[in-house]
Amino acid sequence: MAAVLKDIGRQTSDEEDRVRTEIDKITAHTVYSRLREPLIDDNKSYSDVTGDICALFERSPGTGWWILFGISVTLLTIGVVAAINTVTVGIGTWGLNKTVGWAFGITNFVFWIGIGHAGTFISAILYLFAQKWRTSINRSAEAMTLIAVMCAGVFPILHMGRPWLFYWIMPYPNTRGSLWVNFRSPLLWDFFAISTYFTISLVFWYLGLVPDLATARDRAKGKLRKTFYTILSLGWNGSNRTWSRYETVYGVLAALATPLVLSVHSIVSFDFATSLVPGWHSTIFPPYFVAGAVFSGFAMVTTLLIPVRKVMRLEAYITIQHLDNMCKITLLTGSIVGLSYLTELFTGFYSGNPNEIAVIVNRMLGPYAWAYWVMFSCNALIPQLFWLKAFRTRIPLILMLCILVNVGMWFERFVIIVTSLHRDYLPSSWAMFIPTLTDVGLLVGSFGLFFTAFLIFLRLFPAISINEVKGVLHYARD
Amino acid sequence: MRATEPGEKTVRYAAAFFDNENDLMGIAAEARLRGFVIQDVFTPYPIHGMDRAVGLKRSRLGWIAFIAGALGLISAILLQVWTSAYDWPLNVGGKPFNSFPLFVPVMFELTVLFSGLISIGVLFMLNRLWIFSKKQIFERVTDDRFVLVLRQEDASFDAEKAARLFTKYHAINVMEGDRFV
Numbered sequence: 001m002a003a004v005l006k007d008i009g010r011q012t013s014d015e016e017d018r019v020r021t022e023i024d025k026i027t028a029h030t031v032y033s034r035l036r037e038p039l040i041d042d043n044k045s046y047s048d049v050t051g052d053i054c055a056l057f058e059r060s061p062g063t064g065w066w067i068l069f070g071i072s073v074t075l076l077t078i079g080v081v082a083a084i085n086t087v088t089v090g091i092g093t094w095g096l097n098k099t100v101g102w103a104f105g106i107t108n109f110v111f112w113i114g115i116g117h118a119g120t121f122i123s124a125i126l127y128l129f130a131q132k133w134r135t136s137i138n139r140s141a142e143a144m145t146l147i148a149v150m151c152a153g154v155f156p157i158l159h160m161g162r163p164w165l166f167y168w169i170m171p172y173p174n175t176r177g178s179l180w181v182n183f184r185s186p187l188l189w190d191f192f193a194i195s196t197y198f199t200i201s202l203v204f205w206y207l208g209l210v211p212d213l214a215t216a217r218d219r220a221k222g223k224l225r226k227t228f229y230t231i232l233s234l235g236w237n238g239s240n241r242t243w244s245r246y247e248t249v250y251g252v253l254a255a256l257a258t259p260l261v262l263s264v265h266s267i268v269s270f271d272f273a274t275s276l277v278p279g280w281h282s283t284i285f286p287p288y289f290v291a292g293a294v295f296s297g298f299a300m301v302t303t304l305l306i307p308v309r310k311v312m313r314l315e316a317y318i319t320i321q322h323l324d325n326m327c328k329i330t331l332l333t334g335s336i337v338g339l340s341y342l343t344e345l346f347t348g349f350y351s352g353n354p355n356e357i358a359v360i361v362n363r364m365l366g367p368y369a370w371a372y373w374v375m376f377s378c379n380a381l382i383p384q385l386f387w388l389k390a391f392r393t394r395i396p397l398i399l400m401l402c403i404l405v406n407v408g409m410w411f412e413r414f415v416i417i418v419t420s421l422h423r424d425y426l427p428s429s430w431a432m433f434i435p436t437l438t439d440v441g442l443l444v445g446s447f448g449l450f451f452t453a454f455l456i457f458l459r460l461f462p463a464i465s466i467n468e469v470k471g472v473l474h475y476a477r478d
Numbered sequence: 479m480r481a482t483e484p485g486e487k488t489v490r491y492a493a494a495f496f497d498n499e500n501d502l503m504g505i506a507a508e509a510r511l512r513g514f515v516i517q518d519v520f521t522p523y524p525i526h527g528m529d530r531a532v533g534l535k536r537s538r539l540g541w542i543a544f545i546a547g548a549l550g551l552i553s554a555i556l557l558q559v560w561t562s563a564y565d566w567p568l569n570v571g572g573k574p575f576n577s578f579p580l581f582v583p584v585m586f587e588l589t590v591l592f593s594g595l596i597s598i599g600v601l602f603m604l605n606r607l608w609i610f611s612k613k614q615i616f617e618r619v620t621d622d623r624f625v626l627v628l629r630q631e632d633a634s635f636d637a638e639k640a641a642r643l644f645t646k647y648h649a650i651n652v653m654e655g656d657r658f659v
Contacts, residue, residue, distance in 0.1 A: 019511045026507040026531045046522060046622030171561060180561035184570050189583040196587040200594045207598060210607070215522075215620040234602065235611025238619045240532060242605045243524040248537040249601045256543075256590045267583050467523040 039133055039472050041316040049469050053212075053462050054219055056312050061459060064311045072451035079445010082438045083158060091161050093438040099431040100421045104439040105159045106271075107413040108446055111296070112152035113194065113268055114289070114409065117261055118297025119145025120201060121329075123208070124257035127250075133325055135468035136317045139212075140308065140454075141301045142205040143461070147453040148300075149198045151446045156190070158442070186270040193267040197260055204253045207246070210236050211467045265289040272416065279359040279420035282347070288340035295333035295379070296409035299402040302326050304454065306399045308463065317464055320393050327392040330405065334383030337412075341380055355425065363419045367432060371411050372419070378408020490630035491517055491658045492640060493616060494649040495623050499525050502624040505647040507531040509628060514640065517658055520616055520625040539604075543597040550592025554585040614658060623650075627658065 044052070061069075085093050096103055119141040126134040157163045169191050171181045181188050214236035217229035236242070266286035273285040302323060309318040348360035363372045382404050385391045391401065423430045457463070496502045499521065506519055506528065516532050529536070562568070563575035573580070602608060616625045628640060644652055 019508070022511055023504065023507045026503065026527060050522075050621045171557065178566040180566050180568075182568065182570055183558045183562050183584060184573060184577065184580045189587075192584045192587040196591045199591060203594060203598050207601075211523075211620070214615075218615070218618075218620045231609045234607040234609060235613045235615075236607065236620070237613045237615045238520040238522060238625075239605075240519040240521060240525075240528050241534065242607070243521065244529050244534055245537050245539055245601050245605060247524050248539045249543075249597050252540060252543040252597050253594055256547075256594050259586070260590055263583070263586055270583070470523040471525075 037321055039136070039319070039321070040469060041319055044316060044473060046470050046473065049473065050215055050219070050466055052314075052317070053464050053466050053469070054216060056314075056463055057216070057459050057461065058219070058221075062311070065455065065459070069452065069455050072448050072455060075444050075448025076452050077445075077448070078441050079448050082441030082445055083154070085438050086158050086442070087163060091159065093436060095434050095436045095439050097431050097433070099424060099429050100418060100433040102421065103414075103418050103433045104435055104443060105155045107410065107417055108443055109152050109155040110268055110289075110413045110417075111410050112148045112155075112446065112450075114265060114293035114296045114413075115300045116145040116148035116152070116197070116201070116297065117265060117290070117293035118301045119143070119148075120197075120204075120257050120261045121294050121297065122301070123204060124254040124261065127254045128258060132472045133322055135472050136319075136322055136464055137301065137305060137326075138468070139205075139208065139461075139465045140305065140457075140463050142201065142208070143454065143457045143463075144297075144301060144304060145201050146198070146205060147450055147457070148297075149194065149201065150453070151450050153194065153198075154446060154449070155442070156187075186267065186274050189267045190271060193264045197264045200253065200257055200260060204250075204257060207250060207253065208465060208468075209461060210234060211238070211246075212462045212465060214238070215466050216462065261294075262290055265293040272420075277420050277424075278353070278355040279348075279363070279416065282344065284340055284343055284347070288337070288344075291333050291336035291340065292379075292409060292412060295330060295337050295383075296406060298326050298330045298333065299405035299409070302330070302398060302402045303406065306395055306402075308458070312458070312463070314464065317469065320395075323395070323398055324389075324392045327386045327398060327401075330402070331383050331386035334379060334386075334405065338380030338384075341376060358423070359420055362423055363415060366419065366423070368415065368419045368422070371415050375408050375411040375415050378404045379412060382408070491627050491655050492630055493625050493627045493653045493655070494644045494647075495616075495618075495625055495651050495653070496647065497622065497624065497650055499624060501647040501649075502626060503528060503531050505626055505643055505649075508647075509626065509640075509643060512639070512643070514635070514643075515629040517627040517629050519627065520619045520623075522620055522622060522624070539597055539601060542600050543593045546596035547589045547593035549596075550588040550590070551585055553592070554588035555581065557588075558584060616653075629658075630654075 040049075094104065119138075122134050122141040123138045123145075126138075157166050160166060169181060169188065171183075210233055213229050213233035217226065217233045220226040220229050266289065269285035269289035272280035273282055275281060305318055306323070309315055345360060348356045351357075363369070382401055385397075385401060391397050418433050422433055494505070496505070502519060502521065503525065506516060510516055510531070510533050519528060519532055521528070528534075558581045559576050562581075567575045606613070616623065619625055629635070630637075641652075
């Protein structure tokens with residue numbers, strides 16, 4: 001061997017040693033712990049990974065997909081009818097009154113924005129912490145983020161009453177004199193926060209998709225399919241120089257998206273916290289909203305991925321280990337949410353402010369007490385079952401618990417908004433909020449939009465990041 | 479002894495195909511140290527350490543992101559101070575016109591927005607990634623092949639030496655071409 005090497009380089013043995021050491025240094029690989037479980041089951045090869053994941057959008061969709069799609073489109077249609085009713089007749093079609101001026105609309109808005117947070121959490125925060133298990137789930141979680149933010153955006157825009165004038169909330173030079181938006185308003189911050197969140201999430205998701213779209217392009221059979229992926233993959237050829245810059249920018253975007261996760265829901269919580277309404281005017285809101293958002297988002301990712309891995313036969317990629325990890329994060333964030341509820345109660349009573357105390361008592365014992373207790377049990381108590389391994393590894397149990405968490409988190413927003421508003425400082429104006437059919441239609445429709453868009457995503461793009469999974473294929477197996 | 483710049487024209491190249499990252503990493507490191515000029519390497523997924531093996535310098539995109547972020551921050555400050563305090567000062571609840579803390583959320587958001595969009599734009603520009611891009615795409619490189627491309631036009635290129643290296647690292651096949659795009 002030494003002779004061959006010497007011959008190749010025609011070098012002295014000192015130089016030869018230097019070259020050898022240098023090569024050894026460069027090619028030395030990280031030694032993975034043998035105690036860890038492999039991330040991907042079944043000893044897949046690189047081309048197995050490509051084949052398995054591309055099959056999801058290359059073969060024709062099964063009956064299961066069509067049934068789910070039919071249901072989702074039906075729900076979406078209900079929502080569209082409700083939206084048309086809202087726009088043509090007016091906001092009077094909602095169950096709002098002079099006392100409760102914000103109810104379902106803002107509840108749905110905050111709920112959907114919160115759902116989006118898990119996607120960014122998985123793709124950005126777990127990336128920065130080098131959590132390799134994120135690779136199987138980040139793509140669909142990011143898609144979920146984008147779709148959830150779109151669902152959220154529908155509500156403030158509809159609530160404007162004249163949605164076609166939504167651009168009035170942007171600062172733009174106009175012909176109405178020097179008329180500018182009010183930068184002191186949390187609602188304007190919302191506009192900036194959500195549009196930035198959506199844009200950054202979109203480019204982050206797309207950047208991650210480009211290498212996989214190139215894979216799809218190279219496999220595509222039909223002309224239409226080939227053109228579609230050729231355009232979207234931007235001539236990606238897997239060059240190391242491109243990968244190197246790609247990874248730098250991916251890291252930068254992850255570092256930017258991490259504080260964004262924390263900022264978006266903090267700013268959404270400012271809509272409430274900067275007011276003087278008892279039950280809203282609370283310093284715990286930003287961290288409490290962020291924890292709740294990640295909590296509901298993880299529950300939603302889990303709810304989506306369980307059927308997807310089953311229907312699309314992805315058990316080798318999304319393993320019980322992945323579900324287990326997600327349940328642990330749900331448990332952690334659920335505990336933070338539970339602690340926040342207790343803190344709210346404590347500060348309410350400790351403040352000595354009769355109005356604060358009245359709101360807290362009204363929440364727990366008033367006409368909407370049922371909603372409060374649904375919220376409390378679904379968010380603070382039920383996730384505690386995830387301490388038991390049996391609940392983190394049995395799929396029907398995980399699914400059931402996660403759905404309950406989503407129900408609980410929707411009620412959390414409802415409780416915060418409606419119970420704080422419906423009994424204000426003036427007992428003569430106390431009122432109840434009763435949702436109308438249009439309210440319910442819009443809520444149902446937003447779920448329709450969410451599932452329809454997610455099902456279309458599954459048919460067009462790789463639901464699992466092909467290149468990232470290849471990178472961790474031998475993890476804990478070498 | 480250096481990696482080429484994207485604009486440089488390569489006359490002839492030899493591309494060797496491998497089926498795993500270890501061989502590619504090994505040959506990339508050795509080829510460079512033995513004096514070959516590496517045009518580029520192509521992989522289905524990013525391989526950490528490859529930059530060092532082919533002698534690629536650390537990307538300066540991080541700095542671009544930082545400068546873009548600073549630009550976003552400055553724009554947000556100028557926009558808010560100018561509109562709220564100079565162009566149309568509006569008395570909202572008696573708050574000061576240029577109340578700085580209230581400008582922080584928009585400042586943060588625009589910093590992130592500018593930084594993210596500009597750095598991704600620069601990435602696409604530097605790598606000539608755009609919809610009508612016409613680049614060399616090696617077969618199966620987006621699936622399961624690892625490719626090393628050596629430049630041949632240098633006087634120092636020794637075909638025999640290269641062939642021996644390819645064999646040593648179990649190259650599956652070797653392809654030669656006239657022009658690298």
